[in-house]
Amino acid sequence: MPKDRGERRGSSSKGEGRGFRRRGLGRRKVCRFCADKTMQIDYKDTRALGGFLSERGKIMPSRITGNCARHQRRLTVAIKRARTVALLPYCTSYP
């Protein structure tokens, strides 16, 4: 399956080179799913997915969570699946 090819690439260090300065000196975020290979992204696991939602129930951007693109993609699909069966909210608390 061609899908599996990307596994090794996982989180490649991106654009650390010249011409790209990281703002602030926070420590580099590492994709949680790449760091822990045993972690599965499953739409049924509300507890794990809930951590990637904002207070309003929006999906956190990878810029904040530090997820790699590959896992962020899977995560969003999983969250959206969970939403169709009302395991996770589309939106919480109106102003």
Place this chain on the structure above:
Amino acid sequence: MADRRYETLVLIHPEQGEQGAKELTNRVRSLIEEQKGTIGQIQEWGLRDLAFLVAKQRRAFYVLFEYRATPAALTEVERNLRLTDPVLRFVSVRQAENAPPTPDRTVRRPEPEETDTSLDAGDAGDMESLGEEM
């Protein structure tokens, strides 16, 4: 046609009750088997709180089916689920062949139950006291 591994999570209307949900689960099971599917496991998550209202309901019975079936069988199963009124919603996902079966612990029948009933009771109490005052 090659058969594939699927899982379907079904939401059953709470009015069906524990008994009705069981019956419906059996109905879906026989539906899958009629389509020459083989059931891997069935998990009944019981009555769970919904993240938002679905068909004006706050809760629903969740049942997870893991099975092998052909793609044609899946469409037939899905068509039947859509025709079944007490099924609020469902989602079907193709599983990887080597994926382990869903462990029971993902189920984690969520806490509330007690707190929820106590809340309800509290509300009812308030109503009663209000009634008395009036």
